[in-house]
Amino acid sequence: MFENIRLAFQGILSHKMRSLLTMLGIIIGIGSIIAIVSTIQGTNDQLREQLIGSGKNTVRVTLGSGGDSYDMDMSSSLQGVHPVSDETIRKILALDSVDRVTCFTNRVLWDTAVYYIDTPLNSVNISGVDDQYFETLGYRVRTGRLFLERDFDNYSKVVILDQTASDSLFKGIDPLGKTIEIYKKPFTVVGIVYEPSSYEPNIETIEDYALLNETDSNGKVFVPKTSWPILFKYDEPENVVVKASNTDAMTRAGQRTAKILNATITVENPTVTYQAEDLLGDLRNKQKMQNATNIQLMWIAGISLLVGGIGVMNIMLVSVTERTSEIGLKKAIGARKSSILWQFLTEASVLTSIGGVLGVVAGVVMARIINIVTGIPVGINWVAAIIAVIFSMGIGIIFGLIPSVQASNLDPIEALRRE
Numbered sequence: 001m002f003e004n005i006r007l008a009f010q011g012i013l014s015h016k017m018r019s020l021l022t023m024l025g026i027i028i029g030i031g032s033i034i035a036i037v038s039t040i041q042g043t044n045d046q047l048r049e050q051l052i053g054s055g056k057n058t059v060r061v062t063l064g065s066g067g068d069s070y071d072m073d074m075s076s077s078l079q080g081v082h083p084v085s086d087e088t089i090r091k092i093l094a095l096d097s098v099d100r101v102t103c104f105t106n107r108v109l110w111d112t113a114v115y116y117i118d119t120p121l122n123s124v125n126i127s128g129v130d131d132q133y134f135e136t137l138g139y140r141v142r143t144g145r146l147f148l149e150r151d152f153d154n155y156s157k158v159v160i161l162d163q164t165a166s167d168s169l170f171k172g173i174d175p176l177g178k179t180i181e182i183y184k185k186p187f188t189v190v191g192i193v194y195e196p197s198s199y200e201p202n203i204e205t206i207e208d209y210a211l212l213n214e215t216d217s218n219g220k221v222f223v224p225k226t227s228w229p230i231l232f233k234y235d236e237p238e239n240v241v242v243k244a245s246n247t248d249a250m251t252r253a254g255q256r257t258a259k260i261l262n263a264t265i266t267v268e269n270p271t272v273t274y275q276a277e278d279l280l281g282d283l284r285n286k287q288k289m290q291n292a293t294n295i296q297l298m299w300i301a302g303i304s305l306l307v308g309g310i311g312v313m314n315i316m317l318v319s320v321t322e323r324t325s326e327i328g329l330k331k332a333i334g335a336r337k338s339s340i341l342w343q344f345l346t347e348a349s350v351l352t353s354i355g356g357v358l359g360v361v362a363g364v365v366m367a368r369i370i371n372i373v374t375g376i377p378v379g380i381n382w383v384a385a386i387i388a389v390i391f392s393m394g395i396g397i398i399f400g401l402i403p404s405v406q407a408s409n410l411d412p413i414e415a416l417r418r419e
Contacts, residue, residue: 005346019351022315025308026355026395027362030388032301034363037384039370042377056138057099057247059254061240061261064275081237081265081272091260092242097249098257102132103238105228114221115181116169124165126182126221128228134160134193136243144176144191151190152226159187165219166192183231187223240274251276305392308355309399316348316403341404348400349393356392360385 013019063081084103092101105128112120127133134146142163151158159180166175166189175189229235240261244253254276261274363385367378 005350018315022311023308023351023355023358025304025311026352026392027308027359029301029303029305029308030356030359030392031362031366032304033298033388034360034385035366035370036297036301038363038367038378038380039376041379041381041384042367042371045377045379057244057250058137058241059244059250059257059276061242061254061257061274061276063237063239063272065272081267083235084238084240084261085264088260088264092240092257095253095256097245097253098242099245100132100136100243101257102130102136102241103225104129104133104241105225105232105236105238107232113183114165114169116178119169119171121165121168121219121221124219124221126223126231128225129222130225133222133241136241138195139193140196142192142194143174144189146191146193147222147224151224155226155230156224157185157187157227157230158190158224160191160193160222161189162220163192163194165221168219182221182223185230193222305395308352309395312348312352312396313399313402316344316400319347320344320403344404345397345400348404349396352396352399353389353393356389359392360388363388 089101089103092098107126109121109124109126112122114121114124114126129147131147131149131152133139144160146160147158150156159182161169161175169175169180170178175192178189179186180189181187223231225238240257242253242257244250258274258276265272265274364380367380370376371378
């Protein structure tokens with residue numbers, strides 16, 4: 001085997017240009033496949049990050065009515081749906097797919113409900129949160145502190161802002177210890193938080209843009225959940241965020257949590273239910289939309305490999321013709337048909353394997369160029385690269401089989417006579 005490999009390299013090096021031209025089809029085909037797979041991988045990673053949220057494995061389970069989110073009116077409460085109890089939280093935490101759970105209430109305030117002196121926030125997302133909220137959703141403290149146990153026990157009028165809300169209200173002034181008004185009630189700023197793993201949202205339509213600006217244009221404001229009734233008078237139904245044990249468990253964790261929460265609802269309206277977002281399902285749907293184009297591109301690249309394989313077969317047939325006397329001499333001194341067969345098969349597979357390695361390098365370079373020129377994300381899949389090299393070796397064996405069989409079947413007397 002090693003002798004056959006040595007002879008293969010010797011033959012390739014003795015005809016460098018011919019060997020390079022022979023490998024060109026393999027290089028183009030493998031390079032195209034690697035570039036396509038890299039863009040597919042990069043696009044899928046981007047979709048996963050945009051939909052799932054930078055690997056935090058969190059799933060929102062929100063109260064809905066008829067398929068839409070349920071909006072609490074300022075002057076009423078929803079009978080039959082209560083804040084999540086400690087017993088319900090224990091049941092959710094007992095699920096094998098759930099690591100953490102947090103409960104919160106939420107509103108988007110459209111009017112100028114939040115002020116610092118004479119600076120308003122025209123629209124802001126305000127949430128009443130528990131002591132698990134910031135850790136579950138991956139927030140980090142930039143300055144100040146998070147809520148303490150005494151803040152919840154004493155119904156303290158304290159507030160935490162994200163960086164956007166802080167910048168909008170305070171314009172570069174240190175916000176810690178300052179008092180802001182929320183519906184004319186004074187709240188003291190105790191901390192500023194941020195999300196270190198935040199990502200750029202995928203905005204494809206005007207509705208996506210509008211939704212983003214509706215919810216996050218002026219940032220987020222957080223108050224202790226026990227202080228929520230100071231602002232809104234009622235203990236409102238809560239939404240839940242669960243942190244799954246891993247990304248693949250997100251859908252299962254969300255569905256099981258929704259089932260537990262729905263068992264606590266006593267409202268007569270059957271359309272009022274807790275609904276878990278299916279981020280993995282959304283991801284799969286978006287990926288399916290790309291499959292048709294990806295398959296077409298793979299077929300085109302496959303045609304390049306077919307052409308490359310035909311080129312290998314052609315050059316191996318030429319090599320057999322050129323080396324007829326060599327084959328006749330080897331057979332005359334006792335070389336078996338299998339030895340001749342494996343020699344030419346090894347040469348064909350080494351030739352295509354080198355083409356496969358060069359194709360992988362070309363594919364990686366093409367993927368980087370695509371990323372730089374078009375901005376399309378790429379992700380190099382080294383497993384696919386290894387498979388591509390093995391596949392190229394297989395092409396050499398398949399398309400080198402006919403020339404190898406022809407060489408092994410040569411009659412030694414006729415082969416020597418041709419010379």
